[in-house]
Amino acid sequence: MPELPEVETVRAGLAPSLTGAKVTDVRVLDERSLKRHQGGTADFMNSLQGCRIEAVVRRGKFLWLPLTAHDDRFKSPVALVGHLGMSGQMLLRDVGAEPDKLTRVVISAIESSGQPVEFRFVDQRIFGSLAIDDLVTTSDSKPGGFSAGALANSPLLGLIPRSAAHIARDPLDEDFDVAAVTAKFAKKNSGIKRVLLDQNLLSGIGNIYADEALWRARLHYDQPAASLSKAKSRELLEHVRVILSDAVAEGGTSFDEQYKNVNGESGYFAVSLNAYGMTGRPCNRCGNPIKRDSWMNRGSHYCPRCQRLKIG
DNA sequence: ATGGACACCTGTGGGC
DNA sequence: TGCCCACAGGTGTCCA
DSSP, rough: OOOOHHHHHHHHHHHHHHHOOOOEEEESSGGGGTTTTTTTHHHHHHTTOOOEEEEOOOEEEEEEEEESSSSSSSSSOOOEEEETTEEEEEEEEETTOOOOTTEEEEEEOOTSSSOOOEEEEEEESSOOOEEEEEEEEOTTTOOSSOTTTTTTTTTGGGGGGGGGGGOOOOHHHHTTTTHHHHHHHTTSSSHHHHHHTOTTTTSOOOOHHHHHHHHHHTTTTTTGGGGOOOOHHHHHHHHHHHHHHHHHTTTOOOOSOOOTTTTTTTGGGGGOOSSSOTTHHHHTTTTBEEEEEEETTEEEOOTTSSOOOOOO
């Protein structure tokens, strides 16, 4: 469930159950899902066993669970870091529930209420991963997207995983800086879609929401970012913010059996799509057929009439 | 700085 | 029925 709204839907689903929960057992069914963990499978399991989960935090498409241990196994703060890649799911199941296909890792835990629960990491393509990683301070380390209620005073919430330290704030972060991002746009000669997808400049946007935001802003994907006026850049970022928050409200976008929330249910934003996956269908604005171009080893969907490349 | 290719993977659907 | 190809929401790295 790869883009920000899908990851946020997962985060919000995990938080009530896992905040304050204690890990009782770890099963690794496919070691390839730990490829980003430094130290091997046994180290992963031993690190997690008995830990307490302090929160469920997100920035962009990265999720992490700050951990504490009753002993001194951690010399410095750590978190369980998860990324869904192209096809990852994080499911919460009752103990003994039917197995889920393509389950790669299972973490058993006891919720703070005393209720046992199974966290299942399911991933068809194994582009996603789980890893224990150090939490570090950066010049921009305050994460966004977490519920302020849960352990909001923990100093761990001011830290960010080393593996996500390069990820910029996302448009739903209360500290997202529109002026700073538009200033960066003005210095980029790359096409605007490539810039929207650059997680170092702003995070959380993927192929669906990039195509949707560009359709709303009537921008061609190859329009150089630097050619946009300040006002047009601000307008585009406002479309992005609205689309992302609307999709969060709908529980994310889902087309098929992949992309599910923590209960295995699909989101409803797919009914709101205007460009992505609409190849050949009439544009909802002008009626011209939506076109799909091969672009960066994937697809770009746009209206050739509404979204013209402006050579300047 | 920039753009492109490709690597990491499995599964599904269309055409023949 | 089977086979081959295109395609799928991400990220990181290497090369020109």
